[in-house]
Amino acid sequence: MVHSEVIADGRARSPAASSPTADPATGITVFGCSRDEAALFREAGTRLGVSTTITEAAVCEANAELARGNRCISVSHKNRITNSTLLALSGAGVEYISTRSIGYDHIDLAYAERVGISVGNVAYSPDSVADYTLMLMLMAVRHAKSTVRRTDSHDYRLSETRGKELRDLTVGVVGTGRIGTAVIDRLRGFGCRVLAHDRRPDCCAGHVPLDELMERSDIVTLHTPLTPDTHHLLDRRRIERMKPGAYIVNTGRGPLLDTEALLAALEGGRLGGAALDVLEGEEGIFYTDCRNKPIENRALVRLQRLPNVLISPHSAYYTEHALNDTVENSLINCLNFESRKTA
Known part of the structure:
Protein backbone atom coordinates (compact mmCIF):
# COMPACT_ATOMS: atom_id res chain seq x y z
CA MET A 1 0.00 0.00 0.00
CA VAL A 2 1.32 3.47 -0.88
CA HIS A 3 0.81 6.02 1.87
CA SER A 4 0.78 9.26 -0.07
CA GLU A 5 -1.46 11.84 -1.65
CA VAL A 6 -2.08 11.30 -5.36
CA ILE A 7 -1.95 14.43 -7.47
CA ALA A 8 -3.23 15.33 -10.91
CA ASP A 9 -0.80 13.44 -13.13
CA GLY A 10 -1.00 10.27 -11.07
CA ARG A 11 2.20 10.95 -9.20
CA ALA A 12 2.12 11.21 -5.47
CA ARG A 13 3.46 13.49 -2.87
CA SER A 14 4.14 13.07 0.79
CA PRO A 15 1.55 14.58 3.08
CA ALA A 16 2.50 18.12 3.97
CA ALA A 17 3.87 17.73 7.41
CA SER A 18 4.87 19.89 10.26
CA SER A 19 7.87 17.86 11.28
CA PRO A 20 6.64 15.12 13.63
CA THR A 21 8.39 14.34 16.85
CA ALA A 22 10.36 11.11 16.80
CA ASP A 23 10.39 8.50 19.51
CA PRO A 24 13.93 8.46 20.92
CA ALA A 25 14.33 4.88 19.65
CA THR A 26 13.29 5.68 16.07
CA GLY A 27 15.88 4.46 13.60
CA ILE A 28 15.99 4.55 9.79
CA THR A 29 18.40 2.82 7.42
CA VAL A 30 19.31 4.94 4.38
CA PHE A 31 20.47 2.98 1.32
CA GLY A 32 22.13 4.27 -1.84
CA CYS A 33 23.09 7.48 -0.08
CA SER A 34 25.54 9.81 -1.83
CA ARG A 35 27.93 11.97 0.15
CA ASP A 36 25.91 15.16 -0.31
CA GLU A 37 22.74 13.36 0.77
CA ALA A 38 24.52 11.83 3.78
CA ALA A 39 25.37 15.25 5.24
CA LEU A 40 21.74 16.32 4.84
CA PHE A 41 20.43 13.10 6.41
CA ARG A 42 22.69 13.53 9.45
CA GLU A 43 21.62 17.14 9.95
CA ALA A 44 17.91 16.45 9.46
CA GLY A 45 18.08 13.25 11.51
CA THR A 46 19.58 15.12 14.47
CA ARG A 47 16.98 17.87 14.17
CA LEU A 48 14.08 15.41 13.93
CA GLY A 49 15.41 13.05 16.58
CA VAL A 50 16.03 10.15 14.20
CA SER A 51 18.94 7.73 14.36
CA THR A 52 20.18 7.17 10.80
CA THR A 53 22.20 4.20 9.56
CA ILE A 54 23.68 5.34 6.25
CA THR A 55 25.25 3.30 3.47
CA GLU A 56 26.37 4.31 -0.02
CA ALA A 57 25.48 0.84 -1.31
CA ALA A 58 22.18 0.42 -3.12
CA VAL A 59 19.75 -1.81 -1.30
CA CYS A 60 19.93 -5.43 -2.43
CA GLU A 61 19.27 -8.92 -1.16
CA ALA A 62 22.85 -9.21 0.14
CA ASN A 63 22.76 -6.11 2.35
CA ALA A 64 19.12 -6.15 3.49
CA GLU A 65 20.30 -7.17 6.97
CA LEU A 66 21.66 -3.63 7.43
CA ALA A 67 18.05 -2.67 8.09
CA ARG A 68 17.66 -5.18 10.93
CA GLY A 69 16.15 -3.37 13.91
CA ASN A 70 14.60 -0.57 11.84
CA ARG A 71 11.08 -0.84 10.47
CA CYS A 72 11.65 2.00 7.99
CA ILE A 73 14.22 2.49 5.27
CA SER A 74 14.93 5.18 2.68
CA VAL A 75 16.05 4.16 -0.81
CA SER A 76 17.26 5.88 -3.97
CA HIS A 77 15.45 5.89 -7.31
CA LYS A 78 18.67 5.02 -9.13
CA ASN A 79 18.40 1.24 -8.81
CA ARG A 80 15.55 -1.19 -9.34
CA ILE A 81 14.56 -2.99 -6.14
CA THR A 82 14.01 -6.64 -7.02
CA ASN A 83 11.32 -8.80 -5.48
CA SER A 84 14.00 -10.97 -3.87
CA THR A 85 15.32 -7.82 -2.18
CA LEU A 86 11.83 -6.92 -0.97
CA LEU A 87 11.47 -10.41 0.47
CA ALA A 88 14.84 -10.12 2.21
CA LEU A 89 13.90 -6.72 3.63
CA SER A 90 10.64 -8.13 4.94
CA GLY A 91 12.62 -10.92 6.59
CA ALA A 92 14.82 -8.29 8.24
CA GLY A 93 11.75 -6.63 9.75
CA VAL A 94 11.27 -3.76 7.31
CA GLU A 95 7.67 -2.59 7.05
CA TYR A 96 8.02 0.71 5.21
CA ILE A 97 10.11 1.97 2.28
CA SER A 98 10.38 5.68 1.53
CA THR A 99 11.77 6.15 -1.97
CA ARG A 100 13.59 9.41 -2.53
CA SER A 101 11.71 10.12 -5.75
CA ILE A 102 8.31 11.13 -7.02
CA GLY A 103 7.99 8.03 -9.19
CA TYR A 104 8.14 4.50 -7.82
CA ASP A 105 8.28 2.48 -11.02
CA HIS A 106 11.51 0.88 -9.69
CA ILE A 107 9.52 -0.99 -7.03
CA ASP A 108 6.88 -3.69 -7.52
CA LEU A 109 4.21 -2.19 -5.26
CA ALA A 110 1.90 -5.20 -5.40
CA TYR A 111 4.67 -7.59 -4.36
CA ALA A 112 5.83 -5.22 -1.61
CA GLU A 113 2.33 -5.21 -0.16
CA ARG A 114 2.21 -9.00 -0.43
CA VAL A 115 5.29 -9.31 1.79
CA GLY A 116 4.03 -6.73 4.29
CA ILE A 117 5.88 -3.61 3.15
CA SER A 118 4.23 -0.25 2.49
CA VAL A 119 5.86 2.18 0.06
CA GLY A 120 5.80 5.97 0.07
CA ASN A 121 7.35 8.55 -2.22
CA VAL A 122 8.41 12.13 -1.60
CA ALA A 123 7.52 15.60 -2.75
CA TYR A 124 10.25 17.99 -3.74
CA SER A 125 10.34 21.37 -5.40
CA SER A 312 21.76 14.58 -19.77
CA PRO A 313 22.00 11.87 -17.07
CA HIS A 314 18.66 12.08 -15.22
CA SER A 315 19.73 15.23 -13.44
CA ALA A 316 16.76 17.60 -13.82
CA TYR A 317 15.79 17.11 -10.17
CA TYR A 318 19.30 17.73 -8.84
CA THR A 319 19.28 21.12 -7.10
CA GLU A 320 20.13 22.13 -3.56
CA HIS A 321 16.51 23.01 -2.81
CA ALA A 322 15.09 19.78 -4.23
CA LEU A 323 17.69 17.60 -2.50
CA ASN A 324 16.90 19.20 0.86
CA ASP A 325 13.18 18.60 0.24
CA THR A 326 13.84 14.98 -0.72
CA VAL A 327 15.90 14.11 2.36
CA GLU A 328 13.62 15.87 4.83
CA ASN A 329 10.43 14.43 3.36
CA SER A 330 11.88 10.92 3.24
CA LEU A 331 12.53 11.10 6.99
CA ILE A 332 9.12 12.64 7.65
CA ASN A 333 7.47 9.82 5.68
CA CYS A 334 9.15 7.31 7.96
CA LEU A 335 8.21 9.21 11.11
CA ASN A 336 4.60 9.45 9.98
CA PHE A 337 4.57 5.70 9.37
CA GLU A 338 5.99 5.06 12.84
CA SER A 339 3.39 7.34 14.41
CA ARG A 340 0.60 5.44 12.65
CA LYS A 341 2.01 2.14 13.91
CA THR A 342 2.07 3.33 17.51
CA ALA A 343 -1.20 5.29 17.46
Whole structure:
Protein backbone atom coordinates (compact mmCIF):
# COMPACT_ATOMS: atom_id res chain seq x y z
CA MET A 1 0.00 0.00 0.00
CA VAL A 2 1.32 3.47 -0.88
CA HIS A 3 0.81 6.02 1.87
CA SER A 4 0.78 9.26 -0.07
CA GLU A 5 -1.46 11.84 -1.65
CA VAL A 6 -2.08 11.30 -5.36
CA ILE A 7 -1.95 14.43 -7.47
CA ALA A 8 -3.23 15.33 -10.91
CA ASP A 9 -0.80 13.44 -13.13
CA GLY A 10 -1.00 10.27 -11.07
CA ARG A 11 2.20 10.95 -9.20
CA ALA A 12 2.12 11.21 -5.47
CA ARG A 13 3.46 13.49 -2.87
CA SER A 14 4.14 13.07 0.79
CA PRO A 15 1.55 14.58 3.08
CA ALA A 16 2.50 18.12 3.97
CA ALA A 17 3.87 17.73 7.41
CA SER A 18 4.87 19.89 10.26
CA SER A 19 7.87 17.86 11.28
CA PRO A 20 6.64 15.12 13.63
CA THR A 21 8.39 14.34 16.85
CA ALA A 22 10.36 11.11 16.80
CA ASP A 23 10.39 8.50 19.51
CA PRO A 24 13.93 8.46 20.92
CA ALA A 25 14.33 4.88 19.65
CA THR A 26 13.29 5.68 16.07
CA GLY A 27 15.88 4.46 13.60
CA ILE A 28 15.99 4.55 9.79
CA THR A 29 18.40 2.82 7.42
CA VAL A 30 19.31 4.94 4.38
CA PHE A 31 20.47 2.98 1.32
CA GLY A 32 22.13 4.27 -1.84
CA CYS A 33 23.09 7.48 -0.08
CA SER A 34 25.54 9.81 -1.83
CA ARG A 35 27.93 11.97 0.15
CA ASP A 36 25.91 15.16 -0.31
CA GLU A 37 22.74 13.36 0.77
CA ALA A 38 24.52 11.83 3.78
CA ALA A 39 25.37 15.25 5.24
CA LEU A 40 21.74 16.32 4.84
CA PHE A 41 20.43 13.10 6.41
CA ARG A 42 22.69 13.53 9.45
CA GLU A 43 21.62 17.14 9.95
CA ALA A 44 17.91 16.45 9.46
CA GLY A 45 18.08 13.25 11.51
CA THR A 46 19.58 15.12 14.47
CA ARG A 47 16.98 17.87 14.17
CA LEU A 48 14.08 15.41 13.93
CA GLY A 49 15.41 13.05 16.58
CA VAL A 50 16.03 10.15 14.20
CA SER A 51 18.94 7.73 14.36
CA THR A 52 20.18 7.17 10.80
CA THR A 53 22.20 4.20 9.56
CA ILE A 54 23.68 5.34 6.25
CA THR A 55 25.25 3.30 3.47
CA GLU A 56 26.37 4.31 -0.02
CA ALA A 57 25.48 0.84 -1.31
CA ALA A 58 22.18 0.42 -3.12
CA VAL A 59 19.75 -1.81 -1.30
CA CYS A 60 19.93 -5.43 -2.43
CA GLU A 61 19.27 -8.92 -1.16
CA ALA A 62 22.85 -9.21 0.14
CA ASN A 63 22.76 -6.11 2.35
CA ALA A 64 19.12 -6.15 3.49
CA GLU A 65 20.30 -7.17 6.97
CA LEU A 66 21.66 -3.63 7.43
CA ALA A 67 18.05 -2.67 8.09
CA ARG A 68 17.66 -5.18 10.93
CA GLY A 69 16.15 -3.37 13.91
CA ASN A 70 14.60 -0.57 11.84
CA ARG A 71 11.08 -0.84 10.47
CA CYS A 72 11.65 2.00 7.99
CA ILE A 73 14.22 2.49 5.27
CA SER A 74 14.93 5.18 2.68
CA VAL A 75 16.05 4.16 -0.81
CA SER A 76 17.26 5.88 -3.97
CA HIS A 77 15.45 5.89 -7.31
CA LYS A 78 18.67 5.02 -9.13
CA ASN A 79 18.40 1.24 -8.81
CA ARG A 80 15.55 -1.19 -9.34
CA ILE A 81 14.56 -2.99 -6.14
CA THR A 82 14.01 -6.64 -7.02
CA ASN A 83 11.32 -8.80 -5.48
CA SER A 84 14.00 -10.97 -3.87
CA THR A 85 15.32 -7.82 -2.18
CA LEU A 86 11.83 -6.92 -0.97
CA LEU A 87 11.47 -10.41 0.47
CA ALA A 88 14.84 -10.12 2.21
CA LEU A 89 13.90 -6.72 3.63
CA SER A 90 10.64 -8.13 4.94
CA GLY A 91 12.62 -10.92 6.59
CA ALA A 92 14.82 -8.29 8.24
CA GLY A 93 11.75 -6.63 9.75
CA VAL A 94 11.27 -3.76 7.31
CA GLU A 95 7.67 -2.59 7.05
CA TYR A 96 8.02 0.71 5.21
CA ILE A 97 10.11 1.97 2.28
CA SER A 98 10.38 5.68 1.53
CA THR A 99 11.77 6.15 -1.97
CA ARG A 100 13.59 9.41 -2.53
CA SER A 101 11.71 10.12 -5.75
CA ILE A 102 8.31 11.13 -7.02
CA GLY A 103 7.99 8.03 -9.19
CA TYR A 104 8.14 4.50 -7.82
CA ASP A 105 8.28 2.48 -11.02
CA HIS A 106 11.51 0.88 -9.69
CA ILE A 107 9.52 -0.99 -7.03
CA ASP A 108 6.88 -3.69 -7.52
CA LEU A 109 4.21 -2.19 -5.26
CA ALA A 110 1.90 -5.20 -5.40
CA TYR A 111 4.67 -7.59 -4.36
CA ALA A 112 5.83 -5.22 -1.61
CA GLU A 113 2.33 -5.21 -0.16
CA ARG A 114 2.21 -9.00 -0.43
CA VAL A 115 5.29 -9.31 1.79
CA GLY A 116 4.03 -6.73 4.29
CA ILE A 117 5.88 -3.61 3.15
CA SER A 118 4.23 -0.25 2.49
CA VAL A 119 5.86 2.18 0.06
CA GLY A 120 5.80 5.97 0.07
CA ASN A 121 7.35 8.55 -2.22
CA VAL A 122 8.41 12.13 -1.60
CA ALA A 123 7.52 15.60 -2.75
CA TYR A 124 10.25 17.99 -3.74
CA SER A 125 10.34 21.37 -5.40
CA PRO A 126 8.72 21.02 -8.86
CA ASP A 127 10.72 24.09 -9.88
CA SER A 128 13.89 22.02 -10.23
CA VAL A 129 12.53 19.89 -13.07
CA ALA A 130 10.41 22.69 -14.54
CA ASP A 131 13.39 25.04 -14.84
CA TYR A 132 15.49 22.30 -16.40
CA THR A 133 12.74 21.46 -18.87
CA LEU A 134 12.60 25.04 -20.10
CA MET A 135 16.39 25.08 -20.38
CA LEU A 136 16.30 21.95 -22.56
CA MET A 137 13.57 23.45 -24.77
CA LEU A 138 15.60 26.60 -25.33
CA MET A 139 18.78 24.66 -26.00
CA ALA A 140 16.98 22.43 -28.48
CA VAL A 141 15.33 25.16 -30.55
CA ARG A 142 18.52 27.28 -30.53
CA HIS A 143 20.74 24.35 -31.60
CA ALA A 144 22.93 24.78 -28.52
CA LYS A 145 24.70 21.42 -28.83
CA SER A 146 26.17 22.06 -32.28
CA THR A 147 26.92 25.72 -31.42
CA VAL A 148 28.89 24.81 -28.29
CA ARG A 149 30.72 21.99 -30.08
CA ARG A 150 31.80 24.32 -32.87
CA THR A 151 32.91 26.99 -30.43
CA ASP A 152 34.89 24.45 -28.39
CA SER A 153 36.88 23.72 -31.56
CA HIS A 154 37.33 27.49 -32.20
CA ASP A 155 34.84 27.65 -35.07
CA TYR A 156 32.96 30.89 -34.35
CA ARG A 157 30.84 31.08 -37.49
CA LEU A 158 27.07 31.29 -37.28
CA SER A 159 25.14 28.11 -37.98
CA GLU A 160 23.44 27.83 -41.33
CA THR A 161 20.25 26.93 -39.44
CA ARG A 162 18.57 29.75 -37.56
CA GLY A 163 17.03 29.17 -34.16
CA LYS A 164 13.38 29.54 -33.17
CA GLU A 165 11.70 31.72 -30.53
CA LEU A 166 9.32 30.09 -28.07
CA ARG A 167 6.71 32.80 -28.59
CA ASP A 168 6.29 31.58 -32.16
CA LEU A 169 5.75 27.95 -31.15
CA THR A 170 3.04 25.71 -29.76
CA VAL A 171 4.17 23.56 -26.84
CA GLY A 172 2.28 20.41 -25.83
CA VAL A 173 2.59 19.45 -22.15
CA VAL A 174 1.74 15.81 -21.41
CA GLY A 175 0.95 15.38 -17.70
CA THR A 176 -0.23 18.36 -15.65
CA GLY A 177 0.65 17.47 -12.07
CA ARG A 178 2.89 19.74 -10.00
CA ILE A 179 5.80 19.61 -12.46
CA GLY A 180 3.72 19.87 -15.63
CA THR A 181 1.79 22.79 -14.15
CA ALA A 182 5.04 24.53 -13.20
CA VAL A 183 6.25 24.08 -16.79
CA ILE A 184 3.02 25.62 -18.11
CA ASP A 185 3.42 28.60 -15.75
CA ARG A 186 6.90 29.24 -17.14
CA LEU A 187 5.82 28.83 -20.75
CA ARG A 188 3.17 31.52 -20.33
CA GLY A 189 5.99 33.96 -19.56
CA PHE A 190 7.47 33.29 -22.99
CA GLY A 191 4.16 34.01 -24.72
CA CYS A 192 3.92 30.70 -26.56
CA ARG A 193 0.76 28.75 -27.22
CA VAL A 194 0.27 25.89 -24.75
CA LEU A 195 -1.70 22.69 -25.21
CA ALA A 196 -2.08 20.17 -22.39
CA HIS A 197 -3.06 16.55 -22.01
CA ASP A 198 -3.73 14.67 -18.78
CA ARG A 199 -5.66 11.57 -17.78
CA ARG A 200 -8.26 13.98 -16.35
CA PRO A 201 -9.79 15.94 -19.26
CA ASP A 202 -10.91 18.77 -16.95
CA CYS A 203 -7.41 19.24 -15.55
CA CYS A 204 -6.62 22.60 -17.06
CA ALA A 205 -7.24 25.13 -19.79
CA GLY A 206 -6.09 24.10 -23.23
CA HIS A 207 -6.69 20.37 -22.65
CA VAL A 208 -6.85 18.36 -25.86
CA PRO A 209 -6.72 14.65 -26.74
CA LEU A 210 -3.17 13.31 -26.96
CA ASP A 211 -3.26 12.65 -30.70
CA GLU A 212 -4.37 16.22 -31.35
CA LEU A 213 -1.60 17.53 -29.11
CA MET A 214 0.95 15.51 -31.09
CA GLU A 215 -0.31 16.88 -34.41
CA ARG A 216 -0.44 20.55 -33.36
CA SER A 217 2.66 20.96 -31.18
CA ASP A 218 6.07 22.21 -32.24
CA ILE A 219 7.49 20.88 -28.96
CA VAL A 220 6.10 17.98 -26.92
CA THR A 221 7.30 17.68 -23.30
CA LEU A 222 6.60 14.65 -21.09
CA HIS A 223 5.66 14.92 -17.39
CA THR A 224 3.39 11.96 -16.77
CA PRO A 225 4.25 9.04 -14.46
CA LEU A 226 5.43 5.72 -15.86
CA THR A 227 2.77 3.02 -15.51
CA PRO A 228 1.81 0.01 -17.64
CA ASP A 229 -0.66 2.32 -19.43
CA THR A 230 1.95 5.01 -20.20
CA HIS A 231 4.79 2.72 -21.28
CA HIS A 232 5.71 3.88 -24.81
CA LEU A 233 2.99 6.52 -24.60
CA LEU A 234 4.81 8.16 -27.49
CA ASP A 235 5.07 5.17 -29.80
CA ARG A 236 5.83 5.01 -33.52
CA ARG A 237 2.27 5.88 -34.50
CA ARG A 238 2.14 9.01 -32.33
CA ILE A 239 5.64 10.16 -33.25
CA GLU A 240 4.73 9.86 -36.93
CA ARG A 241 1.76 12.20 -36.29
CA MET A 242 4.07 15.01 -35.17
CA LYS A 243 4.79 18.05 -37.28
CA PRO A 244 7.87 17.82 -39.47
CA GLY A 245 10.68 19.58 -37.61
CA ALA A 246 9.03 19.24 -34.18
CA TYR A 247 10.97 18.53 -30.96
CA ILE A 248 10.50 16.07 -28.10
CA VAL A 249 11.64 16.84 -24.53
CA ASN A 250 11.56 14.14 -21.85
CA THR A 251 12.34 14.82 -18.20
CA GLY A 252 9.81 12.26 -16.93
CA ARG A 253 10.80 8.62 -17.40
CA GLY A 254 12.68 7.03 -20.29
CA PRO A 255 10.16 4.32 -21.21
CA LEU A 256 7.42 6.91 -21.81
CA LEU A 257 9.08 7.21 -25.21
CA ASP A 258 9.71 4.44 -27.76
CA THR A 259 13.43 5.04 -28.33
CA GLU A 260 13.67 3.08 -31.57
CA ALA A 261 10.74 4.99 -33.03
CA LEU A 262 12.34 8.27 -31.94
CA LEU A 263 15.64 7.28 -33.55
CA ALA A 264 13.91 6.42 -36.81
CA ALA A 265 12.23 9.85 -36.89
CA LEU A 266 15.45 11.69 -36.02
CA GLU A 267 17.77 9.78 -38.32
CA GLY A 268 15.23 10.08 -41.12
CA GLY A 269 15.16 13.86 -40.70
CA ARG A 270 11.47 14.06 -39.81
CA LEU A 271 11.94 15.61 -36.35
CA GLY A 272 13.87 18.76 -35.56
CA GLY A 273 15.52 17.29 -32.49
CA ALA A 274 15.13 15.90 -28.99
CA ALA A 275 16.30 16.77 -25.49
CA LEU A 276 16.31 13.79 -23.12
CA ASP A 277 17.16 13.79 -19.42
CA VAL A 278 15.89 10.20 -19.09
CA LEU A 279 16.29 7.21 -21.37
CA GLU A 280 15.20 3.62 -21.73
CA GLY A 281 17.98 1.38 -20.41
CA GLU A 282 19.70 4.17 -18.46
CA GLU A 283 20.13 1.91 -15.42
CA GLY A 284 23.77 1.06 -14.80
CA ILE A 285 24.93 3.83 -17.16
CA PHE A 286 23.59 7.09 -15.77
CA TYR A 287 25.24 8.05 -12.46
CA THR A 288 28.40 6.09 -13.33
CA ASP A 289 31.73 7.03 -14.91
CA CYS A 290 31.76 5.26 -18.27
CA ARG A 291 34.71 7.08 -19.84
CA ASN A 292 36.91 3.99 -19.96
CA LYS A 293 34.37 1.31 -20.80
CA PRO A 294 32.06 0.53 -23.71
CA ILE A 295 28.46 1.74 -23.59
CA GLU A 296 26.17 -1.28 -23.83
CA ASN A 297 23.09 0.78 -24.68
CA ARG A 298 23.41 1.13 -28.46
CA ALA A 299 20.41 3.45 -28.71
CA LEU A 300 22.15 5.90 -26.37
CA VAL A 301 25.28 5.83 -28.54
CA ARG A 302 23.24 6.49 -31.70
CA LEU A 303 21.37 9.35 -30.05
CA GLN A 304 24.55 11.01 -28.81
CA ARG A 305 26.03 10.98 -32.31
CA LEU A 306 23.19 13.14 -33.61
CA PRO A 307 23.91 16.90 -33.60
CA ASN A 308 20.29 17.75 -32.79
CA VAL A 309 19.93 15.50 -29.71
CA LEU A 310 20.78 16.63 -26.18
CA ILE A 311 21.32 13.97 -23.50
CA SER A 312 21.76 14.58 -19.77
CA PRO A 313 22.00 11.87 -17.07
CA HIS A 314 18.66 12.08 -15.22
CA SER A 315 19.73 15.23 -13.44
CA ALA A 316 16.76 17.60 -13.82
CA TYR A 317 15.79 17.11 -10.17
CA TYR A 318 19.30 17.73 -8.84
CA THR A 319 19.28 21.12 -7.10
CA GLU A 320 20.13 22.13 -3.56
CA HIS A 321 16.51 23.01 -2.81
CA ALA A 322 15.09 19.78 -4.23
CA LEU A 323 17.69 17.60 -2.50
CA ASN A 324 16.90 19.20 0.86
CA ASP A 325 13.18 18.60 0.24
CA THR A 326 13.84 14.98 -0.72
CA VAL A 327 15.90 14.11 2.36
CA GLU A 328 13.62 15.87 4.83
CA ASN A 329 10.43 14.43 3.36
CA SER A 330 11.88 10.92 3.24
CA LEU A 331 12.53 11.10 6.99
CA ILE A 332 9.12 12.64 7.65
CA ASN A 333 7.47 9.82 5.68
CA CYS A 334 9.15 7.31 7.96
CA LEU A 335 8.21 9.21 11.11
CA ASN A 336 4.60 9.45 9.98
CA PHE A 337 4.57 5.70 9.37
CA GLU A 338 5.99 5.06 12.84
CA SER A 339 3.39 7.34 14.41
CA ARG A 340 0.60 5.44 12.65
CA LYS A 341 2.01 2.14 13.91
CA THR A 342 2.07 3.33 17.51
CA ALA A 343 -1.20 5.29 17.46
